[in-house]
Amino acid sequence: MIHPTSRVLVSDLREHVGKSVSVSGWVNTLRLQSKIQFVVVRDHTGMAQVTHRRGGAGDVVEAELERLTTESAVRITGRVVDNPIVKLGGLEIIPESVEILNPAETPLPIDEHTGLEQRLDWRFLDVRRRLSARSLFAVQTTLEQGMREYAYAQGCTEMHTPKLMGTASESGAEVFKLGYFDRHAYLAQSPQFFKQMAIAAGIDRVFEVGPVFRAEPSFTSRHATEFTGVDVELAWISNVEDVMAFEEQMLAHALAKVADAHGEAIREVFGVEVTVPSTPFPRITMAEAQEILRAGGWNPEGGKEDLDPEGERGIAAHIRRETGHEFVFVTDYPAGIRPFYHMRPAGRPDLTCSFDLLWKGLEITTGAQREHRYDVLLQQAAEKDMDTGPMQDYLNTFRYGCPPHGGLGMGLSRVLMVLLGLDSIREAGFLFRGPNRLTP
Numbered sequence: 001m002i003h004p005t006s007r008v009l010v011s012d013l014r015e016h017v018g019k020s021v022s023v024s025g026w027v028n029t030l031r032l033q034s035k036i037q038f039v040v041v042r043d044h045t046g047m048a049q050v051t052h053r054r055g056g057a058g059d060v061v062e063a064e065l066e067r068l069t070t071e072s073a074v075r076i077t078g079r080v081v082d083n084p085i086v087k088l089g090g091l092e093i094i095p096e097s098v099e100i101l102n103p104a105e106t107p108l109p110i111d112e113h114t115g116l117e118q119r120l121d122w123r124f125l126d127v128r129r130r131l132s133a134r135s136l137f138a139v140q141t142t143l144e145q146g147m148r149e150y151a152y153a154q155g156c157t158e159m160h161t162p163k164l165m166g167t168a169s170e171s172g173a174e175v176f177k178l179g180y181f182d183r184h185a186y187l188a189q190s191p192q193f194f195k196q197m198a199i200a201a202g203i204d205r206v207f208e209v210g211p212v213f214r215a216e217p218s219f220t221s222r223h224a225t226e227f228t229g230v231d232v233e234l235a236w237i238s239n240v241e242d243v244m245a246f247e248e249q250m251l252a253h254a255l256a257k258v259a260d261a262h263g264e265a266i267r268e269v270f271g272v273e274v275t276v277p278s279t280p281f282p283r284i285t286m287a288e289a290q291e292i293l294r295a296g297g298w299n300p301e302g303g304k305e306d307l308d309p310e311g312e313r314g315i316a317a318h319i320r321r322e323t324g325h326e327f328v329f330v331t332d333y334p335a336g337i338r339p340f341y342h343m344r345p346a347g348r349p350d351l352t353c354s355f356d357l358l359w360k361g362l363e364i365t366t367g368a369q370r371e372h373r374y375d376v377l378l379q380q381a382a383e384k385d386m387d388t389g390p391m392q393d394y395l396n397t398f399r400y401g402c403p404p405h406g407g408l409g410m411g412l413s414r415v416l417m418v419l420l421g422l423d424s425i426r427e428a429g430f431l432f433r434g435p436n437r438l439t440p
Contacts, residue, residue, distance in 0.1 A: 011045035013080050013091050020096060022077045023048060026128065027068050027104070037065045040088070041076060044134065049092045050076055051083075064098035071104035071125070116426060123431055123440060132269050132420075135262070136428070140416055142261045144209060146254030147230060154246065156207035156232065161194035163187060163211060167390040174215045176225075187213035190409055193394045195233035196341075196370060200402040206233040209412070217435050221424040222309075222362060222414060226433040230415075233407035240343075240353040240369040243406040244329050247357065247365060248281045251327075258419070272421040275326060281357070282323050285332040289315045305334045313361035331355045340380040343369040343406075353406070359418045367408030374398040 008021040025043035032038075039050040054062050068074065078095035086092050110122045110129075119126040127133040148158070165186045168175045176187040188194075191208050198206045212229040232250075234243060258266075259274040266272055284292075289307065293314050300308050307315065307330065319328040333354045335344060342352035354368035371377050377398055381388050388395060413428040426432040431440060 007075075009045045010041070010043050010048045013048060013093075014089065016080045017082055017091070018080065020077060020079050021093070022075060023093065024075045024101075025073075027070050027072045027074060030068055030070060032066060037062065039065060039068060039076075041074065041093075047088050049086050049088050050078065050095050051092045052095050061095050061098055064100060065095070067100060067103070068098075069104045069106045071108060071129070072100055073102040073104075075099040075101055116424065120426060120432055120437065121440065127430070133427070135265060135269050136416065136420065137430070139258060139262050139266065139420065140412070142258050143254050143415065143419070144230075144412070146257035147250055148207070148209075149257070150250040150253040151205075151207040151232065154205060154250075156205040157198075157203050159191075159195070159198055159203070159206050159208045160210065161188070161191040161198075161208060163213070176213050176215045189214055190229065191231050192341075192407075192409070193397075195231060195407055196402075196405065197394075197397050199233055199235045199405045200397045200400075204235045206407070207231070212409075212411075219435060220309075221426075222417070224413065224425055224429075224432060224434055227425075227429070228412040230410040230412055231407065233405060235403045235405045237369065237404055237406050240331070240355065240367070240406055243367050243369065243408055244283070244331075244355060244357075245280070247367065247408055247410075248277070248279045248327070248329075252277050252279050255419075266420065270420045270422075272419070274419065277325065277327055281327040281329055282319050282325050283329045283331055283355075284315065284319065286330055286334065287332065289330055292318055305337050307356075309361075312358050312363055316358045316361035326360050328358050329355045330358060335380075338368070340384050340386060341370050341377060343371045344380070357408075357410075359415070362414060362418050364414045364418065365408050365410040367406065369404070369406035372398055372402045372404050 006022070007024050008016060010023060010025070013021065023041055023043065025041045028040040028042040028047055030039055035054055037052045037054060040047050041050055052061055052065055076093060076095050077097045078093040080091055080093055082090060083092045084090050108125065110119055110125055164180070165188050168186050175189055177184055178187065190212055191210065195206045195208065208231045210229060211226055213226050215225065216223055232246065234246060237243065255274065256276045259276050263274045266274055293311050296314065298311055298314055300311060315330065316328055319325055331354070332351045335350055335352050338352040338354050342354045345351055345353055352368060354366070356363050357365035371380060374395065377395060378388065413425050416422070417425050417428040422428050
């Protein structure tokens, strides 16, 4: 019996017709009939049919195939033959040996009808069994690669900033507090302050992909307590427009890469067409957005200055009707709902040089030009009745020649959620973390 020395992927079987190969994967389905045993084996590249005609007593292959259960890990060695009747690529494997590497218990804890929360309890099985779940990570890899490519080409240095902080963020809200030897520490809500420190350190353009923690007791389809942030900070900018231009070009580059590598698969698996956006993206001020929304009957609870989810969807739909564009920058947010370190336009202390980026009605990015002048920062912090004592390390950044700068923070899972048309951010990552979920 021939025992190939290396594994052959299912996607490469066509190159081995007439030869013996070894395929490793999981049992997808079993049809053990009276005369013929059919097994579909799945690896990360596809599925292959294994066909064995029963030989009766002493047939070792028959006996091993009979022991299989769905999702068992197996290695099957056999000859690849053409068979046009087989739906899986017109090929089948005639087995010569079957090795059960790890049998799966039966019954499985989830199936195709299991709800999302239980599937998340068994996420490794969920990802393994569903093509859409596995495809997500291939798309994510290409998306990140595209964003990094653009950032590197624009002279960005990739940084890895601390996720443990000695003091809470500027507001002290929505942070996780934990024991740290004989004192307390906090998980970083954002790499914001550290990115600005890097700018002051003379690193002109900063790029980071890393974990972000938010202690928000939110149970919506778009919130998580831990997620991956894509952060950028740019020095020596002229205004906030430089930051928006960077982001729209980065997204256009990354989405073009995704469309080229995965466009067809995304269409087939998710039923979504990947549209590579044209640049520049439309821009609309918050005041203009609210005027348009109110004219259409929008009336947020409590007369909020910010856009609620309904408002975000409404303004995105308006821009789509007017321009045909899926993206829109909402700019000039009121100072009252933005952090103290956002720069204010000259002559308009009630506004900030900031933006949110909406994609198909979902906010995926917040960005701004930062205030880089020490005295102005102190003044703006005082306006918000903030105690600047715990932030002195951060404020020292601006005392010795910090250049004008601005940046953005983007939620990777939200981008994937919109890109693939997912209903919930719970499905847009590997292991979701929320107020009620710390496992698996």
